[in-house]
Amino acid sequence: MAEGRGGVAPFSSPVIDATGLQRIYTVGSSTVAALRGVDLVVRKGESAAIMGPSGSGKSTLLGLLGLLDRPTAGRYVIQGTDTSTLDDDELAALRNRAIGFIFQAFNLLPAESAEDNVAAPLLYAGVRRPERQRRAMAALETVGSADWRSRRPTELSGGQQQRVAIARALVGDPGLILADEPTGNLDSVSGGEVLDVLDRLRDEGRTIVLITHDPTVASHAGRTLRMSDGGFLGEELCSTEPDGAGA
Amino acid sequence: MLGVFIGSAAVISLIAVGQGAQASITSRVASLGTNLLSVTPGGQIAGTLSPGDASAIGSLPGVSAVAPELSISGAPVVLRTTETSAPIVGTTSSAASVRDLQMVEGSFLSQQEVTRGLQVAVLGSLAASDLGKTPGQLLGRTVDVDGVPFRVIGVLASKGGSTTSADNVVYAPITTVEAHFANPDGVFLSAIGISVAPKADMTTVAAEVQQALRSRHELPAGSPNDFTLFDQAQLLSVAVGNSLVLRNFLIGIAAIALLVGGIGIANIMLVTVRERTREIGIRKAIGARRSDIGLQFLAEAVLVSLGGGALGAAAGSLAAPAVGHLVHVTATASPGAVVVAFVASVVVGVLAGWLPARQAAILEPLTALRAE
Numbered sequence A: 001m002a003e004g005r006g007g008v009a010p011f012s013s014p015v016i017d018a019t020g021l022q023r024i025y026t027v028g029s030s031t032v033a034a035l036r037g038v039d040l041v042v043r044k045g046e047s048a049a050i051m052g053p054s055g056s057g058k059s060t061l062l063g064l065l066g067l068l069d070r071p072t073a074g075r076y077v078i079q080g081t082d083t084s085t086l087d088d089d090e091l092a093a094l095r096n097r098a099i100g101f102i103f104q105a106f107n108l109l110p111a112e113s114a115e116d117n118v119a120a121p122l123l124y125a126g127v128r129r130p131e132r133q134r135r136a137m138a139a140l141e142t143v144g145s146a147d148w149r150s151r152r153p154t155e156l157s158g159g160q161q162q163r164v165a166i167a168r169a170l171v172g173d174p175g176l177i178l179a180d181e182p183t184g185n186l187d188s189v190s191g192g193e194v195l196d197v198l199d200r201l202r203d204e205g206r207t208i209v210l211i212t213h214d215p216t217v218a219s220h221a222g223r224t225l226r227m228s229d230g231g232f233l234g235e236e237l238c239s240t241e242p243d244g245a246g247a
Numbered sequence B: 001m002l003g004v005f006i007g008s009a010a011v012i013s014l015i016a017v018g019q020g021a022q023a024s025i026t027s028r029v030a031s032l033g034t035n036l037l038s039v040t041p042g043g044q045i046a047g048t049l050s051p052g053d054a055s056a057i058g059s060l061p062g063v064s065a066v067a068p069e070l071s072i073s074g075a076p077v078v079l080r081t082t083e084t085s086a087p088i089v090g091t092t093s094s095a096a097s098v099r100d101l102q103m104v105e106g107s108f109l110s111q112q113e114v115t116r117g118l119q120v121a122v123l124g125s126l127a128a129s130d131l132g133k134t135p136g137q138l139l140g141r142t143v144d145v146d147g148v149p150f151r152v153i154g155v156l157a158s159k160g161g162s163t164t165s166a167d168n169v170v171y172a173p174i175t176t177v178e179a180h181f182a183n184p185d186g187v188f189l190s191a192i193g194i195s196v197a198p199k200a201d202m203t204t205v206a207a208e209v210q211q212a213l214r215s216r217h218e219l220p221a222g223s224p225n226d227f228t229l230f231d232q233a234q235l236l237s238v239a240v241g242n243s244l245v246l247r248n249f250l251i252g253i254a255a256i257a258l259l260v261g262g263i264g265i266a267n268i269m270l271v272t273v274r275e276r277t278r279e280i281g282i283r284k285a286i287g288a289r290r291s292d293i294g295l296q297f298l299a300e301a302v303l304v305s306l307g308g309g310a311l312g313a314a315a316g317s318l319a320a321p322a323v324g325h326l327v328h329v330t331a332t333a334s335p336g337a338v339v340v341a342f343v344a345s346v347v348v349g350v351l352a353g354w355l356p357a358r359q360a361a362i363l364e365p366l367t368a369l370r371a372e
C-alpha cells in the first residue's frame, strides 16, 4: 500500500490546496501579521502535524484551513472548492460537510448530552432525528464512548470529553479532520487514549492536520511541518514510513 | 428567565399600587353618593325654588327620594353658656338617605317629626363638638337656635370631606324652620337634593328634572335656567378620576416600571447571550448557519420570556396586594396592567435575547470561539 500510515501519496487529490495565505490582525491602529503568505498542500489520506513556538501562527493557519476565519490574502481550495467567493452560509455548509474539528478545550455544548453533542452537526445537515441518533451512537462507539451517551460534558473527564468531541468530528464523515492541540489539556494516560483513536483514524486513511507542541504526538503523523513567525520553516517526513514520499 | 420574571412582576405590582391609589381616591370621592343630583337657585335671583318644585321632582320617574332644604345661614346656637354659629337647614327625613348622612348618636329626623313640625334638631359633628360636649352628652339636651329651643335627637358622623363646612350644620324639620324663621315673602328653598333610583340613568333623570323645573317656572325656550342643576359627586369623581395629574402620575409610574423592568430584562438577557458567544462559535464551527443560530436563540428567548413573563405576571398579581398593604392602598393587579406588563416583558425579553445572538452569529467562528 503506497499510502500506509498517512504517508504522502502524490497521485491522490489534494484535500487542502492553499496558496499565499495571509492573515493580518488589526488591533487598534497596529497590525499583527500572524500569517505571512503560506503555501500548503495536503492530499487525501495524509496526516500532518504542525509544530512551532507559541505565537508562530499555528492556530491562525488551522482557523483558515477550517473555514473558521477568512484570510487577508491568498487562495484556499478545499476538496476542489475555491473558498474565496463563498458566502457565510456556504462556508457553514462546507464546514458541516467537509471538516471535523477537535479543539484543545474540547468545546462541547455544555447543556447537552454527549449523544446530542455528537449529533449536533447532523442537525445542521438536515438529518432527521432517528437517523441522527443512530449515527451519533455509531460514532460514539468508534471512540469507545457509547456508555456516556446521556452524560453532560461536566460529568465527563477531559479524556472522555475529547473522545466525545472526536466522535462529533467524525459523525458527518468529513474529508478532513483538524485538531488544535488535541492532547494539550490532557494527562499522559488520557492523551495516549486520544492518540490511539487518532492513530486509528489515520490508519483508516482519513486526512488529518493537527497542531501539537509534543514531538511524540507529531511522530504519529506522516508529515511534520514546522512554523515560525507566520511561515513554514521546513518539513520532515515520517521517518518510520518513508515509502511514498514525493512532496 | 429571572430577568423577565422580576421585570414583569415588578411592573405589575407598581402599576397595581398606582391604580389602587387612584381607585381609592376616586372611591372616596364617589362615596359622596354617585346617585346624587342637586338643584340650587340660579345665580342672579335667589328664591326661585319652592317646596312645590321639590314635590314635583319627587314624583318624577327615576327619582327615589327628594330632600328640600331651607337654610338659614349662620344662626347662633346656644347650649347654656356655650355658643357657636351654624346654618340651620330645614329638611325632611329623606335628607338622611339623599345626603348620605351617618349618625354617631341618636337618629335623624323622622317623617312624623317633620309633619308635626316638632322642635327637634340633628347636629352636624362640628356644630356638636363646638358646643363642648360629646355626642352622647348632647342627646336629649335643649339648644337654643336663634332663640328658639330645639331638643337634640341626633348627632351626625363627620362627612370627612376636605372642608369642615359640611359638618357645621344643624338639621331641623323643614316645617319647624318654615314656621319660626321663614322669609315673610314666601318659602324659598336653598337647595333640593335628589336621590336617583339605582337603575335609572343619571343623565336622563337630570334632563327630566331640568325639563320639569323649566316648565314649572314657565321659562320660555332658549332662556337660561333660573336654577343650577348639578351632579356633584359624579362631576367630582370624574374630575378626580380623570384628572390629568393623577393620570399622568400613574402613566409615569407605569412607564418607569416598564423602563426599569425592561432594562433589567435586557441586561440579564444580554449577559446570557455574551456568555453564550462561545456556544455560538462552537455551533458555527460544526456547520450552523447564521439563520440557524438566530432561530435557536429566538425560540429560546420566546420560551424563556413567555415562561418568565407568565410566572412574573402570576407573582406580581399575588404580590401586588401585599405591596399595597405596606403603603395602605388596596392594590389589585388589573387585567390591563397584567397584560401590558406581560407583553412588554416578553417583547423586551425576546428582543434582548435574540438581537445580540444575531449579532454574535455574524462574528467569524474563530472570534466567537475565543470569547470567554
Ligand SMILES: Nc1ncnc2c1ncn2[C@@H]1O[C@H](COP(=O)(O)OP(=O)(O)OP(=O)(O)O)[C@@H](O)[C@H]1O
Residues within 6 Å of the ligand: A025, A026, A027, A032, A033, A034, A052, A053, A054, A055, A056, A057, A058, A059, A060, A061
Ligand atoms: N484575534 C487576534 N487579534 C490579534 N492578534 C491575534 C489574534 N489571534 C492571534 N493573534 C496573534 O497572531 C499571532 C499568532 O497567533 P496563533 O494563535 O496563531 O499562535 P499559535 O502558534 O497558535 O500559538 P500557541 O502555540 O500559543 O497556540 C500571535 O502573535 C497572536 O498574538
Ligand SMILES: [Mg+2]
Residues within 6 Å of the ligand: A058, A059, A060, A180
Ligand atoms: Mg494555538
